[in-house]
Amino acid sequence: MNNRPLIFITNDDGIHAPGIKYLAGIASQFGDVIVGAPDTPQSGKSSALTVNAPLEVNTHPSVDGIQYYSITGTPVDCVKVAMHAILDRKPDILLSGINHGSNAAVNNIYSGTMGATMEGCLLGIPSIGFSLLDHSMKADFQPLGQFVSDIISRVLASGLPQDICLNVNFPAGCTPEGVKVVRAARGHWSEEYADYATPHGKPFYWLTGTFINEEPDNSDTDEYWLARNYGTIVPIRPDQTAGDKINDIKAIID
Amino acid sequence: MNNRPLIFITNDDGIHAPGIKYLAGIASQFGDVIVGAPDTPQSGKSSALTVNAPLEVNTHPSVDGIQYYSITGTPVDCVKVAMHAILDRKPDILLSGINHGSNAAVNNIYSGTMGATMEGCLLGIPSIGFSLLDHSMKADFQPLGQFVSDIISRVLASGLPQDICLNVNFPAGCTPEGVKVVRAARGHWSEEYADYATPHGKPFYWLTGTFINEEPDNSDTDEYWLARNYGTIVPIRPDQTAGDKINDIKAIID
Numbered sequence: 001m002n003n004r005p006l007i008f009i010t011n012d013d014g015i016h017a018p019g020i021k022y023l024a025g026i027a028s029q030f031g032d033v034i035v036g037a038p039d040t041p042q043s044g045k046s047s048a049l050t051v052n053a054p055l056e057v058n059t060h061p062s063v064d065g066i067q068y069y070s071i072t073g074t075p076v077d078c079v080k081v082a083m084h085a086i087l088d089r090k091p092d093i094l095l096s097g098i099n100h101g102s103n104a105a106v107n108n109i110y111s112g113t114m115g116a117t118m119e120g121c122l123l124g125i126p127s128i129g130f131s132l133l134d135h136s137m138k139a140d141f142q143p144l145g146q147f148v149s150d151i152i153s154r155v156l157a158s159g160l161p162q163d164i165c166l167n168v169n170f171p172a173g174c175t176p177e178g179v180k181v182v183r184a185a186r187g188h189w190s191e192e193y194a195d196y197a198t199p200h201g202k203p204f205y206w207l208t209g210t211f212i213n214e215e216p217d218n219s220d221t222d223e224y225w226l227a228r229n230y231g232t233i234v235p236i237r238p239d240q241t242a243g244d245k246i247n248d249i250k251a252i253i254d
Numbered sequence: 255m256n257n258r259p260l261i262f263i264t265n266d267d268g269i270h271a272p273g274i275k276y277l278a279g280i281a282s283q284f285g286d287v288i289v290g291a292p293d294t295p296q297s298g299k300s301s302a303l304t305v306n307a308p309l310e311v312n313t314h315p316s317v318d319g320i321q322y323y324s325i326t327g328t329p330v331d332c333v334k335v336a337m338h339a340i341l342d343r344k345p346d347i348l349l350s351g352i353n354h355g356s357n358a359a360v361n362n363i364y365s366g367t368m369g370a371t372m373e374g375c376l377l378g379i380p381s382i383g384f385s386l387l388d389h390s391m392k393a394d395f396q397p398l399g400q401f402v403s404d405i406i407s408r409v410l411a412s413g414l415p416q417d418i419c420l421n422v423n424f425p426a427g428c429t430p431e432g433v434k435v436v437r438a439a440r441g442h443w444s445e446e447y448a449d450y451a452t453p454h455g456k457p458f459y460w461l462t463g464t465f466i467n468e469e470p471d472n473s474d475t476d477e478y479w480l481a482r483n484y485g486t487i488v489p490i491r492p493d494q495t496a497g498d499k500i501n502d503i504k505a506i507i508d
Contacts, residue, residue: 046300046330047363054450054458076300076364081459084447106376109301109492110330118494122360122442151507158506163440164499181504183495186417188376193338196308204308205335233507235499238363240372241437242491245418249489250435252412253405 005031005156008091008125010078011099012042012112015060015070019098022141023130024066026149027095030156032065034091036082038112039070043101045112047119048074055081075116083123093156094120097130098148100139104131104169104222105185105211108236114167118238121165126155128165133226134172143175147231151179167234171226179231185221187213259285259410262345262379264332265353266296266366269314269324273352276395277384278320280402281349284410286319288345290336292366293324297355299366301373302328309335329370337377347410348374351384352402354393358385358423358476359439359465362490368421372492375419380409382419387480388426397429401485405433421488425480433485439475441467 007027011020015037027033039058050073060068069086071078075096083090099113108114113129120127130148132139151168160166167184170176192209213223222232261281265274269291281287293312304327314322323340325332329350337344353367362368367383374381384402386393405422414420421438424430446463467477476486 041306044303044305046302046369048300048302049298049364049461051298051461052295054460056456056458080446080461085457085459106493108494109372110303115300118363154506160506161499161502164496166503179507181500181507183497183500184493186493192334202310203339204310205339206308207303207305207334233503235496235503236494237496237499238494239360239438239440240362240490240492240494242418242489243437245415245489245491246435246437248415249418249420249487252408252414253433253435253487
């Protein structure tokens with residue numbers, strides 16, 4: 001009988017991204033790995049799900065004992081469809097990534113990588129999203145290997161607090177100095193669009209922008225430590241209720 | 255000189271949905287209303303944004319002094335593009351909805367209505383998402399009118415706490431008994447897909463499902479009060495950092 005952990009892996013860059021293959025390789029030392037990822041890139045898809053269209057699953061060749069499936073939907077769709085149609089039991093851990101690009105700070109809310117991670121958490125699965133601050137499809141994941149491996153190993157051993165998942169980010173182009181468990185930096189995106197005009201003179205817009213970190217210089221946040229070549233782990237609670245503000249809102253409304 | 259409040263309205267059901275027209279009508283008693291909504295329905299789009307395609311804005315005829323624009327993107331795209339290309343100053347309030355369908359409990363995380371609301375909040379605009387628990391395009395919004403009006407009026411007068419927005423839901427088919435400020439119920443969706451096969455025998459899946467409320471029967475949550483014909487207001491913090499769990503995660507990782 002097989003009692004190795006069952007590890008489900010997804011991402012938002014799609015099944016062909018190098019980051020997911022690297023993550024699957026690391027994970028396979030800890031258990032049986034099944035990959036179920038979007039068939040096309042799904043960056044910026046947040047927790048979007050497909051309401052008004054059907055979803056299909058396609059089987060890809062196994063590589064080194066790792067099973068690969070692609071799904072014609074968003075990262076959250078991948079988690080939901082995998083639970084319905086691919087996995088024969090609830091996985092022991094869900095891993096998402098390794099994303100090509102930062103999901104630190106406010107990016108958590110837009111990230112498909114973290115959408116899938118939070119979906120796993122809502123389903124009661126210990127779930128971790130991994131990201132590298134390098135958008136390139138040629139990004140070098142090698143310097144992260146030991147850190148990713150350690151985090152998976154510890155979460156498999158200890159689990160995570162109820163209703164909490166992890167948003168893990170790594171600096172680009174270096175071996176991290178270490179890993180810090182911190183809160184997300186407060187901030188927003190600015191100067192968000194490049195302006196164009198069609199050949200007929202009609203304006204159109206393409207998303208770009210600059211992240212504005214609203215924190216004081218020495219704040220103990222993910223952006224602070226990433227800038228100093230540390231990996232960061234932010235504990236994430238999918239439930240966005242601000243329980244500490246219920247009385248303030250009562251005072252305004254009642 | 256015009257010193258009426260500037261009110262920006264968006265939604266996820268698209269510019270042609272009755273709910274947004276009803277909301278714009280109510281809002282117009284408080285200030286100058288500009289509607290910028292998706293050109294097509296965008297239910298379940300969460301905080302998704304369009305990364306790899308251009309966005310266009312189209313101008314529609316004004317109705318009763320209310321300006322209407324449609325945008326070829328998600329609800330979050332609508333807020334961002336409006337700030338870039340439609341509005342000449344930051345609005346005094348952002349309203350999203352009235353959504354045709356519930357955004358109570360865990361639905362907050364999947365909702366395009368709430369994606370737009372949280373985007374407004376991230377940009378420092380007092381922001382409110384409104385939803386009615388009735389998916390029908392013929393839903394009757396009339397019984398909510400006074401409640402919606404009161405909430406807008408009070409938030410315009412008092413503002414909202416920093417980094418907090420509101421998720422407001424109303425029961426269907428009745429005049430609400432009142433409005434309760436509460437937390438979101440804990441729960442998840444189950445039995446999530448209907449199964450089909452193509453004419454060639456290949457399986458495909460369509461999202462459906464049942465919401466499982468994991469709360470005790472008498473919990474003071476949105477689902478509890480909606481079932482008793484009250485409107486509910488949940489204060490929402492877009493930042494999902496679980497600050498209270500940083501030490502627990504340090505104990506697991508370090």
